[in-house]
Amino acid sequence: MRRLVVVLAVLAAGWLPAQAAEPTGKTLPGLGPFDQAMQALLEKWDVPGGALAVARDGRLVLARGYGYANRERREPAQPTSLFRLGSLNKMLTAVAVLQLRDAGRLNLDDKALPILGDLGPRPDRIKDPRVHDITIRHLLQHSGGFDRERSGDPLFPPRAVQAAMRQGGAMPPTCEAILRDTLESALDFAPGTKFAYSNLGYCVLGRIIERVSGQDYNAFIRARILDPAGAAGLRPGRTLTAFPGEVTYYTYAQEPTVEAVPGLGLRGKVTPPYGGFPFEAFDALGQYIGAPVDYLRFMLAIDGTRGPTLLSRDSLREMRRRPDIPGEQGKASFYGLGTLVRPVTGGENWFHAGSQSGMKALAVRYAGGNAWVVAFNSRPRDRDGFAGDVDRSLIQAAQRVGKGWPGGDLWSEF
Secondary structure (H helix, E strand, O other), X not given: OHHHHHHHHHHHOOOOOHHHOOOEEEEOOOOHHHHHHHHHHHHHHOOOEEEEEEEEOOEEEEEEEEEEEEOOOOEEOOOOOEEEOHHHHHHHHHHHHHHHHHOOXXXXXXXXXXXHHHHOOOHHHOOOHXXXXXXXXXXXXXXXXXXXXXXXXXXXXXXXXXXXXXXXXXXXXXXXXXHHHHHXXXXXXXXXXXXXXXXXXXXXXHHHHHHXXXXXXXXXXXXXXXXXXXXXXXXXXXXXXXOOOEOOOEOOOOOOOEEOOOOOOXXXXXXXXXXXXXXXXXXXXXXXXXXXXXXXXXXXXXXXOOOOOOXXXXXXXXXXXXXXXXXXXXXXXXXXXXXXXXEEOOEEEEEEEEEEOOEEEEEEEOOOOEEEEEEEOEOOOOHHHHHHXXXXXXXXXXXXXXXXXXXXOOHHHO
């Protein structure tokens, strides 16, 4: 009796473990190992919810939601729930740049500053003449001269706020103010001489897409990529206002609160996903939200495995070519143009991860025909340990399916 009273009290308080929700969505027979893997990940890492979409040879075989979109209201995550996707956004930006290359509108070795024009650094304020050497290829490959391990990430506070203040721009900070301020400052290394992951480089690429195409970044992405691929559910998210169907984002236990970014109408400390960074400034590098099943549509359309082919064969080769950067030769995996690549027997695996406070996502295509996209509405304290566990767990799930992959295709249902 006492145990029953305790259980009823817990339920009345509105708390329920994330793993208690049954999976939602659709799956073809024989793919239970994926359900087991996802439910185990939520329980082990105390993540409220997630969604997974799996394809085999271009066929959609699983689209599921797990755990909770909102833990307090006990709303189950759906396969169509919208999640922040973080740096999966960068693959969208890279494909847009390569489409402009295919159209003859730009070359990868074009210099960035002439294209930026008056959006770029003011000539009399440039402290490092090496900024003139930055090319579009450098920005795509994260070799533009920006090293966040040395100087901090200019897209996040405090650097983002300081940049906006120096530039006299409005708050919250914008990509334009941040890129101008950074390009007027000293670089961390000579462009093209080192790989250093850079959000700033993709902020610049978003503006290059706009200058070359004559369209707003988001309008170009929708018209040239998302609508043709049937992935119209992908869209730029918002800092404080959720879209219908968007999940709630959770920090890990004891994750510190931070000062609210100026200009959002907030005061004092906030949880990082809701005002801790200038989310709208991330349009070309990490602002997009969507269901994993829609991102999978886009990813399979890049080379025409499903849907229209978004890129020419030559641009596809460029996208997955090992960069000519010191230190990148001989690595098992490398960053091509907007995607990580791992050469394997029979082709390449290509993939990208997304990571911000309150979210984690992973998109992978394997040379053997498997592909999946997974997203979660929390990022555990041990973010690298969680990422590795997600990767291993899904690979092991596929191995447990073995040769028993089902026929059939669920695309028409999503």
